[in-house]
Amino acid sequence: MAQTAVPSTSAAGERPAPVGIPLREILPWAVFAAVLGAVLIYFVGAEQGATSLIGGTWVHEFTHDGRHLLGFPCH
Structure with missing residues (x-):
């Protein structure tokens, strides 16, 4: 018998x-x-330059491909 x-x-x-x-x-x-x-969104889109909370470029490099995927310019 079939079940519904x-x-x-x-x-x-x-x-x-x-x-x-x-x-x-x-x-x-x-x-x-x-x-x-x-x-x-902050770390992928704005953690760079004057608004940077963390020194260095490792956050930028870690989220670099995500920035391009979401349409954020980064260079």
């Missing part, structure tokens, strides 16, 4: 209501993702 991908319904023919995720559980992860994304 649709979950079975209750005896009354109604599907159960979806479970909501509270905002308090999502908010810390959303803030963490936003901060991490901003840090990554």
Whole structure:
């Protein structure tokens, strides 16, 4: 007998209501993702020249190909 991908319904023919995720559980992860994304964009796109927080060129060389892939000019 073939099985369907649709979950079975209750005896009354109604599907159960979806479970909501509270905002308090999502908010810390959303803030963490936003901060991490901003840090990554900074290091790939702006860690060079006058805005450089880390001396030397190793950060630039480490993110060089990512800069070109994302369209940031670097030379």
